[in-house]
Amino acid sequence: MRIPGSTYRLQLHQGFTFDDAAGIVEYLRELGITHVYCSPYLQAAPGSTHGYDVVDHQKVNEELGGAEGHNRFCTRLREVGLGQVLDVVPNHMALGKENHYWWDVLENGTSSRYTSFFDIDWQPQEERLRDKVLVPVLADQYGRVLQTGGIKVLRRGGRFLVECAGQTFPVSPTSLPVILARAAEYAKSDTLNFLAASFGRLPMPEYVDRRTTITRHRDKVVLFTLLDRLCAEEPGVCNAIDRSVAELNGNLDALDDFLNQQNYRLSYWKTADQQLGYRRFFDVNSLIGLRVEREHVFEEVHALVLDWLQRGILDGVRVDHPDGLRDPLEYLQRLRERAPDAWIVGEKILERGEFLRESWPIEGTTGYDFLNAAAGVLVSSQGMEELSKVYQNFLGSDFSEELTNFSVLAHNKKVSVTQEGLGSDVNRLTSMFVEICEANRNQRDYTRAEIRRAIREIAACFAIYRTYVVPARDEITDEDRAYISHAAEYAKQERQDIDGGLFDFLRDVLTMRVTGKQESEFLLRFQQFTGPVMAKGVEDTALYCYNRLSAMNEVGGDPGSNGLSVAEFHAYCAKMQATHPLTMTTLSTHDTKRAEDVRARIEVLSEMPSRFSAAIHRWARMNNGFRTARAGSGAMPDRNTEYLYYQTLIGAWPLSVERAQAYMLKAVREAKQQTTWTANNKEFEDALARFISGTLAHTPFLKDLEQFVDKVKDAGRVNSLAQTLMKYTAPGVPDTYQGTEIWDLSLVDPDNRRPVDYQERIRLMKALKKLHGDNIAAQVMARSDEGLPKMWVVHHALQLRRERPEWFGADAAYTPLPVDGPKSEHAIAYLRGDSLAVVVPRLTVKLGGVWREASIVLPRGKWLNLLTKTELNGGRVAVRSLLNSFPVALLVRKDDNKEQGNA
Structure with missing residues (x-):
């Protein structure tokens, strides 16, 4: 098994293709990454920005460069010595004509060769939906759409389609006699009459009758081939068919009868919530559940990925949403049997106090549990209690x-x-x-x-x-x-x-x-x-x-909790080392509600609840004139939305009007308190947009906001460096979400999928490599606004992981280092093995820079702080001496330290 030392997540789409990714792999190698971790890149729906809407498991996404682009990318990875991990999607597929499995099901119903691929209830309680798939795509009631000509039958060559709502759907072959028999009369064609009757006689076996299903498909293909030939040889036949189709479209009752013969039922989009007959991905109608527990389905949808794993093109996979599967353990066992040497992690969301099942034959999760542990240990529990009162007080009425x-x-x-x-x-x-x-x-x-x-x-x-x-x-x-x-x-x-x-x-x-x-x-x-x-x-x-405190509002988190103690954080890490030492650790993903550096800054508010309270009440008074009166209710936006808005500005500042409006619009629609995605409250949404544009053009407010951000920015950066170093040194395999090797103040998607400026990061890496001298830490800190301190920590931790993998593997011990002294609660310290020590601060605002006698005891020997290039002896060491010139410390014993010539 080739275990990644680290991964770097890339979001591939038509604006960032395989060739674009190949162009940065040398930089990633220089950073210290061992494996590129790609978003799904099997063929997705047209225009997909994320790849989770797969339509064809047998193809590489053409919009990313197709098979040729993929080969170039993989070749480049091999040339620079990087491995690859891929995100795979076993739970669902996207609907649409590009999905030939689904198209076949719509055309042939329970007689489709692919009926067994999808989780469809063909025998629901409502008799009118039996043996049919509900297709909720219409903008209004079916009858109204039909009446206004919104549903039509089309002929394309020898094929027939139903067109509506900007989409097309196949026509059941057994319904074609309605069109072809009338056309045969007009064309006086015995051959067409024969074809019409033959289509009508096609058998309708259940999918379990595999032999008859295959025979039916063969006969159907032959009939369509004959129809194509007839149309090509006798133009009069085509004209007769078109006349028959036109008459059908002009007769609402006949068209309704014809549509009722299809294997699907076109319906108003709102019917999906109560009547949809197939399992979806959550509530997304366009993503249908796969029956991957069936072996033939598993083999078909995994064929390409398994081939890549067996050939060493991939070293591992991230399994998307295993909880959606009928039997996750059986699936993972089958995957492990087919890829015994792969590094496998699952996107399993764990609630507080829950741990991954040890029976699952995978290395771990995708790291949300670590993310929440890191956030929890960096907030003040006392401050969280006080923030409860601040929150209630601000909400007021x-x-x-x-x-x-x-x-x-x-x-x-x-x-x-x-x-x-x-x-x-x-x-x-x-x-x-x-x-x-x-x-x-x-x-x-x-x-x-x-x-x-x-x-x-x-x-x-x-x-x-x-x-x-x-x-x-x-x-x-x-x-x-x-x-x-x-x-x-x-x-x-x-x-x-x-x-x-x-x-x-x-x-x-x-x-x-x-x-x-x-x-x-x-x-x-x-x-x-x-x-x-x-x-x-x-x-x-x-x-x-x-x-x-919105920093606590992450997947798998408990925003109602008051954080974790240092002892609880150590207990979590010890549990991971004992059970899943090769799990993934992360701080940002494509799904996080806000980027790690935004959370790190917002966490500081737990240390200064009174100052935060005074600020938001002051801002609310300043901005009251930008709120919109609403008859019979409070002004817009409401106080809860305004409270979130101010936290968002603090965490992500500087923030443009456009980004702020886009984020807040998504937030209020997701909250479903004032408006929703499906029932937009235009009055509220317009008022919110005006409030944001007004406040962000209000000079007194902006000046006050920027002064407040200046007070928390540095502490937020220290939090960021602390959680970053913990991520790269705690038990697990650390993942870096694209671009987060320097400060990243992105919000929820799509904000966190904006283009990454890799030229800037390459420039900083070159600058980092040139640093030298006795005051190297000061040189790094002098360029804090550029994000160099974070890259400095990331680079050194990654290089160390690559050079000394045994310090971070399954057999590497995790040992908490006790911190003594009156300020002991402000530091987190631990050993990996006996030759690597990590010391990071917490609650630095409350600390006020006064460590007093806080100290740790290092094992004996000579130690080197890689981040400051200073040497020290083992034994009792004052925390202030470790963190005086740089906010966090990464220590290695010199007798075990390989040459650190990377900076």
Whole structure:
């Protein structure tokens, strides 16, 4: 196994292709990176900016340079000695005509060769949707769109399409007699009459009848070939077909009958929330769930990636959203069997106190757990408590218990999302559980409405993304039993209007106390459901509503907590070293709500809550004239939005009007308190945009804001250097998100996917290499505004990891170094093995630069601080002497230190 020493995440898209990536690999090597870590680059939907909307697993994305560009990129990586890790997407695919699996399903329904690839319910409760796929693309009710000519049938060569909503869909071959038989009369063509009848006689086998399905496909291809030939040889036939199509389009009743013969049902887009018959990625209608647990599906969608792993083109993969899979453990075991030497990490979101299952045969997660641990240890717990009061006080008349109690807020938002965006998933689970109750006489009198409400509630009461019970293997852990039982008891407390016995019965099915075929299916699907509930309710809603300290609002985080103690941080790292020493550690990803340096600056507010409170109240008075009055309610924007806005300005300043408006618009739509993505409140959104443009042109406010930022900027940079050095030296494989090797003040996507100025970073690397002399740390710090201190830390840590990988591997010890003295809580110190020591500060505003007698004890020997080039002896060392000339310390024993000629 070629374990990465470090990774560097690149977001590939048509504006940053394989050739662009190849152009910076020498710089990445110089920085100290061992592996480039690419976003998904199998063929995605046209114009994709992220690659998670795969439409063809057998091709490299043409917009990135296709197979030739990929070969050039991989060749260049080999030339400079870098490995490669790829992000793979096993849970879902994008819909559209580019996805030939999906196109085949729409054309042939349950008789498609690819029906088994997708997670579609062909037999829903509503009879009108049986054996059909709901396609919610219309801008209005179906009948109204039809009436206004918004749906048409087209002929292209020998093929027929349905056109609507700017899209095209295939026509079922068995519906073609409606068109071809009439055309045969006009053309007086016996051959066309024969073809019409033959299309109508095509069999309609279920997908499990593989032999008949293949025969049907062969016959269909032959018929279309004959039709193409007939049209080419007899132009009159084409004219007759076009006449028949025109008549069909001109007869609404006939067109409606024809559309009803298709294997899909065109519908108003709003129907998706309650009636969609396929599993999606969360609530994204255009991303359909794959049945990757079926071996033939696994093999087809992984063929290219597995080939690259086996040939050494890839050294590892990042598995996107394994919680969406029916059986994540089985999937990961199959992947491990096919790629035994690969470094595999999973995008598993862990809640506080939860750890990755040790039974999973992978190296770890993608690092959100580390991100939240690092954030937690850098905030003041006392300050967080005081910020609760600051937050409540600023909200004033907008104050509510829900807004200031994160656990209550998160629960309520999860319930809400089950009623709205995930309603179709709830309905599907409800129908299954109704059948289960009907088969159990003690439960058969529960109504559909009761069951629906109970499923919504118990799903919202889960404390984690999902459990991993597997009926086929009779597999359940005590951990899962505890989570399920807790959710059932919590649900009883929240919904005392529902018979507690129903929650008990749900618990018994979910823990396999009650078993059966339908019970097993319900259990597996319910486990796939709780993850989207958590993601949409918390990640995409609650984290934009609860704004006490927005730096804590990250995926897998607990914004309601008051942070971590140093001892708790050490315990987390020790646990990682013992269980998943090769997990990924990260501070920024393409999905983080704000970049690491923005969080680092906002964290400083926990050390100065009173000054922050005074500032935002002062700013609110200054900016009151830019708010817009609203009849019967408070002025716009509301106080909660304004509170988030000021934190955002502090964290990301300098920030342009355009970036601020784009971020805040996304934030308020995600919060769903004043406006949403699907129901825009234009009055509020316009008022918010005016407020932002007005405040950012208001000189007194800008002057005051900049003075405040100046007070927290340096402490924020120290926080950044502290978390950066911890990321590169704590247990795990560190990932650097593109561009974050220097200060990066990006916000949530798409802001964090803006072009990276690599020429600037290359320039800084050249400057870094030229530094020399006794005052080298001072030279670095003098260029703080350029981001050189961060690159200095990143470069030295990466070089050390590359030169001494044994200090960071699975066998490398992690040992906390006790800090003694009255200011001991302001430092974090630890050893890796016995030859590497790390010392970083925390809560530096409260420290005030006075370390007093704080000290650590280093193992005996001569030590070198790589960041200052100063030497010291082991034994008791004053913390102030270590951090006097540079904010963090990276120490190696000289007798174990290889030549550090890199700077």
